[in-house]
Amino acid sequence: MALAKITSVSGRGVFVPGNDIDTDRIIPARFMKCVVFDGLGEFLFYDVRHTPEGAPTGHPIDRPEHKGATILLSGANFGCGSSREHAPQAIHKAGFRAVIAENFAEIFFGNSTTLGIPCVNAAREDIAKVAAAIEANPAIELTVDVAALEVRFGAEKIKITQRESARDALVNGRWDAIGDLIDGLPAVQATAAKLPYMSAA
């Protein structure tokens, strides 16, 4: 399977402030009653974007000036909580192609990488700098350069970090592991044969 080499993502950004934004907030569980991922995009952050009565709350991603943004910025421990891939799926289907945060919860990070969504870490002050630039000019183009590990915006840039295995997978077009895993099938059978419990049903 030939996958795209994701070396950088460019587009407009939107800052969703806060730490510990959990997967229930990213996609509330009631929207997971589905057998396909299609349509999850509109439910991204649903309960924060709407009052209990369903009226819009003016959430950053709904502000007209941020329409079409493709890069999401947030705080620390983004994506904590459940293992639901519905969370990065909703982010992707809502049009986002990269997430910049101070750091990420483990399972969310892996799920996002597998979908080809770079999740990159930046210092809080640097995220604030980018957020300020977006606030000043919502149309400003950001470039999340996964290969060079920096985010460029206007004349400025900030440093970012990313776990090397994820960075390697993204820039070399092997972020979805299924092809590599299938290539290893003979070795899988050999490893399984050494483990007695694997033969038992």
Next chain:
Amino acid sequence: MSAQPKSLFEKVWEAHSVRKLANGQTQLLIGTHLIHEVTSPQAFGMLRDLGLKVLMPHRTFATVDHIVPTNELVEPYKDSLAQAMMDELRKNCAQFGVTFFDRSTGKQGIVHIVGPEQGITQPGTTIACGDSHTSTHGAFGAIAFGIGTSQVRDVLATQTMALGALKVRRIEVNGKLRAGVYAKDVILHIIRLLGVNGGTGYAYEYAGTTFDGFSMEERMTVCNMSIEGGARVGYVNPDETTFAYLKGRPYSPTGDAWDAAVARWKSFASDPGCRYDDVVRIDAADIAPSVTWGINPGQGISITENIPSPETATSDDDRAGIIEALAYMKLPAGQPIKGTKINVAFLGSCTNGRLSDFQEVARYIRGRKVAPGVRAIAVPGSQIVALQCEKLGLDKILAEAGFEWRAAGCSMCLAMNPDKLIGDELCASSSNRNFKGRQGSVTGRTVLMSPVMVAAAAVTGVVSDAREVFAVN
């Protein structure tokens, strides 16, 4: 013993390593794959799109838990989406030859309760499931990962997934827990101490005399909430307690194979003197009955403490977190949490929906009544737990006290079924997450605590110290 002392994590990792992948990750063999209705249908869909089969259907086990109504046994369910997910799982299991513990088998339940009670969960194995509370299975000395749907696809198709090794933090709890303090309080204490993201990148090895003395069910309660502390994996080294629990279970080895298995299981336990990336020591006597006051499981206090106030915050983040949490929870800063009015009491979930949880509650609640105006439900974690409770008459004791005795499922832990909070109801809950909206109402409020503390809150109508309510000493 090998020359170089190793931790259980390292040994299990090595035994299941298939090969190194180009990006530096490991192709890791997953011995046991547990699936359920919420995170598997899309994975089966991807499998069909790619024209792939389930590589090892005999190592794949399914049950249904998140969406099943706990007060409705006859299909079709009123919720057509729930019925569609049920039908989809049934179809996928039939088509790909996967064993399905459907409701008709009498073995259905929450996936993290079914695996252990069937003897599928075994020491020295790797387990994956599309659910973050898969860490529960680590109680047996397994390395158990919560995974996303694409990884469910990977494991279905190849019985492996791509993963980087974790660091290991040993968390030793030593000594005897004080009266009225439970395994739930131990894990809430650990999360409060180390933070909700303190475990990112780590596997937690729980050890020490407190864990040595714990039953398997208590160990499961602690391992279950590892992910709430950011640790994807949590485990306890296997010992005689583990083997005694597994003996005679449907999927446990028998005869000579049993002896061989026990010898093998023992060999996976961490070697004395092995290297840990971090060690944390906790005195059991420092742990009190705990409750959460905020919107993540790390925002907890002992029942005798006051609700934090922004003025006492230790950092700007902490202050912002307190302000946000108190606004959502509608709780007064600096006041005792004890006495906070509750509307709902929920007993159950993969954290605390096992026999010993209901036994302990029944022991104290016998002859007491749920306070007027409190909606109380007790939901066994599996059909087998339900049967065990019913044989002991625990269902009757709970029902006489005013708890509704339900059928097995995830119920009000995550509200993907009809069991939900309404409006800003406050729920005393034995579950694992107090996130905003977690229990099904966008303004619903969750206070996490041990099952006995839930019982105390239920009978008094307010968050209470179970030691006072039930004269525990």
